[in-house]
Amino acid sequence: MKLPSNIPSLGYALLGLLQQKPASGYDLRKVFSSTSMKSHSDSPGAIYPALRRLQQKGLIRGSIEEGTGLRRRQLFRLTPKGLAELKAWITRPVTRAELVSGQDQIILRFAFSHTVAGPAASLEFLKSLKAALKDYIPDLHEELRDGKSAMPLSALLAFQCGIRGTECLLEWTRSAIATYEKEK
Amino acid sequence: MKLPSNIPSLGYALLGLLQQKPASGYDLRKVFSSTSMKSHSDSPGAIYPALRRLQQKGLIRGSIEEGTGLRRRQLFRLTPKGLAELKAWITRPVTRAELVSGQDQIILRFAFSHTVAGPAASLEFLKSLKAALKDYIPDLHEELRDGKSAMPLSALLAFQCGIRGTECLLEWTRSAIATYEKEK
DNA sequence: TATGACATGTAATCTGTTACATGATTAG
DNA sequence: CTAATCATGTAACAGATTACATGTCATA
Numbered sequence: 001m002k003l004p005s006n007i008p009s010l011g012y013a014l015l016g017l018l019q020q021k022p023a024s025g026y027d028l029r030k031v032f033s034s035t036s037m038k039s040h041s042d043s044p045g046a047i048y049p050a051l052r053r054l055q056q057k058g059l060i061r062g063s064i065e066e067g068t069g070l071r072r073r074q075l076f077r078l079t080p081k082g083l084a085e086l087k088a089w090i091t092r093p094v095t096r097a098e099l100v101s102g103q104d105q106i107i108l109r110f111a112f113s114h115t116v117a118g119p120a121a122s123l124e125f126l127k128s129l130k131a132a133l134k135d136y137i138p139d140l141h142e143e144l145r146d147g148k149s150a151m152p153l154s155a156l157l158a159f160q161c162g163i164r165g166t167e168c169l170l171e172w173t174r175s176a177i178a179t180y181e182k183e184k
Numbered sequence: 185m186k187l188p189s190n191i192p193s194l195g196y197a198l199l200g201l202l203q204q205k206p207a208s209g210y211d212l213r214k215v216f217s218s219t220s221m222k223s224h225s226d227s228p229g230a231i232y233p234a235l236r237r238l239q240q241k242g243l244i245r246g247s248i249e250e251g252t253g254l255r256r257r258q259l260f261r262l263t264p265k266g267l268a269e270l271k272a273w274i275t276r277p278v279t280r281a282e283l284v285s286g287q288d289q290i291i292l293r294f295a296f297s298h299t300v301a302g303p304a305a306s307l308e309f310l311k312s313l314k315a316a317l318k319d320y321i322p323d324l325h326e327e328l329r330d331g332k333s334a335m336p337l338s339a340l341l342a343f344q345c346g347i348r349g350t351e352c353l354l355e356w357t358r359s360a361i362a363t364y365e366k367e368k
Numbered sequence: 369t370a371t372g373a374c375a376t377g378t379a380a381t382c383t384g385t386t387a388c389a390t391g392a393t394t395a396g
Numbered sequence: 397c398t399a400a401t402c403a404t405g406t407a408a409c410a411g412a413t414t415a416c417a418t419g420t421c422a423t424a
Contacts, residue, residue, distance in 0.1 A: 008383065026403050036327060039285045046384055048405060053383095072392085073403065101223045107342050114338035122338045143220060153367070154298035154306045157360045158291050161353070168352040169345070176341045183337070192411065210375050230412055232377060237411095256420085257375065 005085070007057075009105055010050050013040055015078060015086045016112040018060055022077040025051055039104050051076060059085055083116070090117050093128040099136050103169070123180040126173055133170040140166060189269070191241075193289055194224055194234050199262060199270045200296040202244055206261040209235055223288050235260060243269055267300070274301050277312040283320050287353070307364040310357055317354040324350060 007015075017028055025048050033042035041047075054060045059082030062074045078086070090109045098106055106129065113122040140163045148156060191199075201212055209232050217226035225231075238244045243266030246258045262270070274293045282290055290313065297306040324347045332340060 006382095010383085024403075025405090029403095035331070036284065036324075041384070043385065044403090044405065045386070045407090049383080100220065107345055110345075111339040111342035114336040119337070140220075147219070152298040153303070153363070155295040157356075157363065158295035161291055161294075161356045161360070164356050165349060165352055168349055172341075172345045172348050176345070179337070179341065190410090194411085208375075209377090213375095225412070227413065228375090228377065229379090229414070233411080 007054075007085070007089075008050075009108070010040055010046060011054055012086065012089055012105075013037065013108060014047070014050060014054060015059060015082055015089075016108070016116065018076055018078050019083060019086060019112070019116055022075045024065075024073050024075055026073070037108075054082070058082070086112070087117050090125070091121055094125070094132045096132060096136060099132055099166075119180060119183055123177065123184075126177045126180065130170065130173045130177065133166065133173060137163070137166055137170065191238075191269070191273075192234075193292070194230060195238055196270065196273055196289075197221065197224055197292060198231075198234060198238060199243060199266055199273075200292070200300065202260055203262050203267060203270060203296070203300055206259045208249075208257050208259055210257070221292075238266070242266070270296070271301050274309070275305055278309070278316045280316060280320060283316055283350075303364060303367055307361065307368075310361045310364065314354065314357045314361065317350065317357060321347070321350055321354065 013032075014028060017023060017031055023031075025044070028051075029042045029044065029047050031037060032040045032047075051060065051062070055062060055076075058079055060076045061079055062076045065073045065075050090113050094106060110122065110125055110129070113125050144156075144159050144163065147159070151159070197216075198212060201207060201215055207215075209228070212235075213226045213228065213231050215221060216224045216231075235244065235246070239246060239260070242263055244260045245263055246260045249257045249259050274297050278290060294306065294309055294313070297309050328340075328343050328347065331343070335343070
């Protein structure tokens with residue numbers, strides 16, 4: 001038995017955007033298509049059903065915008081429950097598993113952290129990320145060492161690319177921590 | 185009307201692994217669970233159906249392994265058609281769209297390039313990637329400049345993280361090109 | 369003989385993609 | 397008036413996740 005607080009990445013992206021500012025499905029689609037949170041699809045077949053699911057879970061509520069005789073247009077806003085869910089998603093510590101297959105989500109969580117949970121939470125998040133990375137990187141090097149001899153050249157280079165990228169992320173984490181510590 | 189050469193990422197990963205060496209579904213699962221091509225799922229519910237689809241398309245063929253009285257175990261190998269499909273996937277140029285939402289796939293393509301299409305193709309691929317990155321990075325900076333003022337601090341830093349990561353990839357590309365040029 | 373690793377699969381469900389469909393409003 | 401953009405949706409399909417189911421073989 002498990003509780004069904006199982007929201008896909010797109011759902012959280014929508015919650016995060018709606019926390020910043022109420023928006024319609026169309027608005028959200030534009031964010032995904034124009035502003036290069038383009039890793040998510042801007043297709044109506046993804047967004048509108050996702051919004052409906054969030055609404056059914058009570059995480060957002062939609063209201064038809066009223067005003068100077070416009071086309072129907074539904075604005076969605078976070079409910080308190082939705083805000084809580086979003087906050088829980090953002091403040092949970094970074095795990096190894098997320099590092100392996102979910103870098104985008106990690107960064108997305110951080111991106112929202114400031115407005116949703118405050119600067120202290122952002123800093124906390126970065127520290128958690130840093131710890132996870134420092135734990136992970138040596139293992140990557142070890143795996144490379146062990147597999148090296150059996151790999152074709154391009155596979156070897158590809159692996160090094162992954163390691164470098166991870167190390168680059170660690171470096172960024174350090175500088176971001178410094179930035180947040182200066183803020184205090 | 186469109187031709188249905190539409191294979192998901194997992195399919196290509198399987199083709200690439202099978203090109204290196206015939207393997208069973210179980211073997212392939214182990215690769216995904218242990219060797220940290222962990223971005224793909226190692227669940228049987230993903231792998232076995234994917235193998236069947238590839239077989240139906242004539243890209244691989246499976247044969248029950250015969251030998252010293254073992255449990256049933258099906259070894260899959262690439263067909264010539266499968267090899268051609270894999271080669272086509274690897275040798276097509278890197279596009280902006282892939283950069284935006286498919287970094288993993290780009291690296292996977294490169295990782296297989298050497299054995300599947302030869303060192304010349306690997307070099308070609310890297311040059312294509314480099315060109316795409318040099319085209320992309322300035323746009324990222326521009327988008328940051330334009331959006332900067334409206335972003336909360338953590339979103340700004342997150343954006344910078346993305347840019348840094350991309351620049352890091354470009355740097356890696358340069359060094360990989362150098363490596364391949366020395367090979368010649 | 370029972371445990372755990374080997375090896376393969378299926379079924380229910382969820383989500384996303386693609387493509388289509390509808391209609392209102394604005395700009396040229 | 398007509399094209400483009402705004403705005404919302406649905407339907408068919410493909411693919412992944414999760415959980416379950418089955419059976420073999422080695423070893424302790």
